[in-house]
Amino acid sequence: MSARRRLTVRGVVQGVGFRPFVARLAGELDLCGYCGNDDSSVFIEVEGRHDAVENFVRRLPASAPPLAVISAVAVDDLPPQGDRTFRIVESRHTAGGRTLVSPDIATCADCLRELRDPRNRRYRHPFINCTNCGPRFTVITDLPYDRPVTTMASFPMCADCAAEYRRPTDRRYHAQPICCHQCGPRIWLETDAGRVDGDDAVLSAAQEALSAGLIVAMKGLGGFHLACDATNPAAVRRLRERKHRPAKPFAVMAPDVAAVRRCCTVSADEQRLLEAPTRPIVLLRKHGCGPIADEVAPGIDELGMMLPYTPLHHLLLEPPSTLLVMTSGNLSGEPLCYTNDDARARLADIADVFLMHDRDIAVPCEDSVLAVSAGREVPIRRSRGFAPLPVLLDSPAPVVLSVGAELKNTFCLTRQDFAFCSAHLGDMGTLESQRAFERSVEQLTTMHRVTPELVVADDHPGYATRQWAQRYSDATGVPMRTVQHHHAHVASLLAEHGRVGTRILGVAFDGTGYGCDRTVWGGELLLVGPDLLAASRVGHLRDFLLPGGEAAVRNPARVALALLHEASITDIDGLPCTRALDDPERDLVASQLRTGVGCVRTTSMGRLFDGVSSLLGVRHRVSYEAQAAIELEALARSADDAAAVPMALRDNILDFEPALRGIIAGLLGGTDPAALALGFHHALATATANLAATLADSAGVGTIGLTGGVFQNRILLRALRTDLERRGFEVLDHKIVPANDGGLSLGQAVLGIAATPSIGVAP
Known part of the structure; x- marks a missing residue:
């Protein structure tokens, strides 16, 4: 039949x-x-x-x-x-329909075997790929996904590739980026001495440059990397000086897991992440005497390690270039370079050599970063390998564009029952970054052939993204809404778990968020109702003065003095944070705290970590965001045991004063600072669990969410989650989008959807 x-x-x-x-x-x-x-x-x-x-x-x-x-x-x-x-059959166009785009995928095992087989016609071809691997998102210019609408359109298939492309039994059947030595793309090297062509000559010259301690700007899958020998301290220092990145850790690419194990401890879960088709950077504990230069990740106990994910990487990492710094091809604070001309212009003062190719990048895409905590993935940056996979919404939604935050920016576009979070764009503090943001918004809306019906931004009036949203609204007539920062964090967590409509107590700990009272929030407990829009602040960190605003953020020693002032601790002359400041700066901060001039009040948990870091002598000045807190966590991980550090609750407020007094007493009594650092983490986790449990029980809520950038601290995350689960609560934390501001745009989008039921649903 x-x-x-x-x-x-x-x-x-x-x-x-x-x-x-x-x-x-x-x-x-x-x-x-x-x-x-x-x-x-x-x-x-x-x-x-x-x-x-x-x-x-x-x-x-x-x-x-x-x-x-x-x-x-x-x-x-x-x-x-x-x-x-x-x-x-041939692709069809349907009115109003758009499919989903695949992320870029690391080179598969079959292609690697061919890459290394001298008998194979793609032996050592830098762009080998098949239907199971290779570029996707970064080469697509339109949908549906066919070669004419990719950046491979300018490379006609040779007869052999065309035959494979059409043969149903072939692994490259309808593989759109199919190519070989004959049909391209091609690599070349640019140096002061001229241009080098020919795959083997190019690779050999690039490896010689790296071995000589030079810096190579390398065009990759989603943009340029700046590469140097990770075992050469002088080369790493030179890269730091030229890139204007004095201390922020660099990522390292190793040829295989065995090479990673020579540098770091690798668990089974971490190995699975390293070898996944997404090939993210994975944060791993350093060995004490590994081959990587200390300058790669100064002041911390971890390295961001990744494995090769393109054939060009595999070829470049053949001996002798076996461990390479691979950091974003940009000056700190600027967007990623992804075109040849832009790289030549903006990286000329950094790179000694340019490793180029002629396949255009349609959409720039940074490397993703993940960590593992108690066997669970912790997303730090969601980009290559994950973007543009959508978060599935509970029901079809209007077309909403949410523009994210000022730091670690992503934006989000909703269509039908999908929320598409962009790749990581970075910080919006420069005109170049804002232009890159605008280009990316245009690319995504054009690819999905939609026009936003609502634009959503953060409440903060000074955010460049908020100002862009206002200009967009004024120019297009599309209505604009703003939402509170920490409310959006909690909404993001609910959305990624498919739990919008669940009553939740959200613990939102981060560095800076514009509060409803126009102060700086960051240590908040919010009760969010089933309609998502009803949110009330039911608890928070004790507030304190932040002297000089951004000047305090850059100088944790000033934050430490502010915390001590709030706690009425005056005998401070011998403390590390006091010794870190000269007399004029101490006098300035004391005057600000006494008069309130140039100060704002804050409940920032991120600033509390900064202040404790300085109080313990860990970090008094920072050159990158969260440096003091990251180094404090690293110190805590080195402790054999935790010292007893108290923290109090007062009227639903987390009171840090007992912790400060306990840390000072420990320092004066000769207690190991690492034990005090770990004790602070444990005290904060216990006090937060006590407060959250009390508030949740009184509200009849069984679900507690942990969100905000502070929850990238795996000691705090693990301790608090374990404590709350032991008490019988369901605990939600982030698995898809980061807890930091990189996940904020998703929460903004779902809050915008919840607030605008009258907007029509997209087709």
Whole structure:
């Protein structure tokens, strides 16, 4: 008995080998029909024996390619038509529909075997790829995903590649970036002495430059890296000086896990992350005597390690260049360079050599960063390998554009029941960064062929993103809403867990957020209702004066003096934070604290960590965000035991005064600063758990959420989550978007959706 079915498959089903998979499955079951792409799905019609058709429908989602993400499959009965073959047909355009785009995928094992096989025609080809790996998001210029709408369109396939592309049994069947030595792309090297061409000559010259301690600007998958020998202290120092990045850690690329293990301790979960197709940077504990120069990550006990994810990386990391710093190709504070001309212009004073290629990058994309805490992934930066995978919303939504925060910026665009968070864009403090933000917004809205019906920004009137949103609204007539910073953090957490509508007590700890009372918040406990919009501040960190605003953020010693002033601790002359300031600066801070001139009040948990870091003598001045807190956490990890440090609760307020007095007593009594640092973490976790449990119980809430950048501190995150779970609470923390401001745009978007039910739902 013959049957025919039409299947419409939505999700990440283009650019992941889905159509070849469908064709192979149909051939295996002796079915006829066809499949193809349209703007929102893969469409399939299969015909054959009834049992074989049913088997096809059952196996399709269960056996899909590993990179596919299926969000829905619709199945309809059709009358048999007597097809005699199964074929892949041309893509179709459908009004209003857009499919999902796959992230970029690391080079697969099959391609690596070919890359290293002298008998293979792609031996040592720097751009080898197949349907299971290679560029996707960074080369796509439009949808549906076909070669003419990628940056590979300018490289005509040679006869051999074209034959593989059309052969259903080939691993490169309909692999859009397919290429080889004959059809390109090509690499070359630019030096002061001229240009070097030819793959082997280019790679050899680049390796010689790295071995000589030179800095190489290397065009990669989503932008340029600045590379140097990670074992050469002088080369790393030179890169720091030229990049104007005095202390912020650099990432290191190693050829394999064995090389990583020579530098760091690697658990099974961390190895799984390192080797995943996403190939993120993974934060790992250093060995005490590894080969990597101390200058790569000064002052901390971790290294950000990653494995090669392009064939060019694999070729470059062959001996002798086996451990390379790989940091973003930009000056600190500027956007990533991703075109050849831009790199030549902006990196000329940093790089000695340029390793170029002629495949354009359509969308710039930074490396992603993750860590592991108690076997669980902790996203730090969500970008390459993850963007632009969407967060699935509970129901179809209007088209909302949310513009994110000032630091670690991402933006978010909603369409149908998807929320698309952009790749990491960085800090919005420069005109170049703001222009990059605007280009990225235009790219994403154009790719999805949507016009925002609402734009959402942070309440903070000084954010560049808020000002951009206002200009956009004024120019287009699209209405604009603003939302409170910590409310958006909690909403982001609910959205990524698919729990919008759940009553939750959100613990939102971060550095800076514009408060409803126009002070600087950052240590907040918010009760959020089932409509998401009802949020009340039910607890917070004890407030204190922040002298000089941003000047205090850059100088944790000033924050320490402010905390001591708030706690009425006056005998401070011998403390490390006091000794770090000269007399004029001490006098200035004392005057500000006494008069309140040039001060704002804050409940910032991030600033509390900064102040304690200085109080313990860890870090008094910072050159990058959260440096003092990161180094304090590293010190705490080195402790054998935690010292007893008290912290109090007063009228639903976390009171740091007892902790300050306990730390000072410990310092004066000769207690190990590492034990005091760990004791502070534990005291804060216990006090927060006590307050959160009391507030949740009184409100009848069983779910507590942990969000905000402070929860990138894995000691605090693990201790607080464990304590709350032991008390019987459901605890939500971040798994998809970062807890820091990189996840804020998702929360802004869902708050905008909740506040605007009258806006029509996108098609």
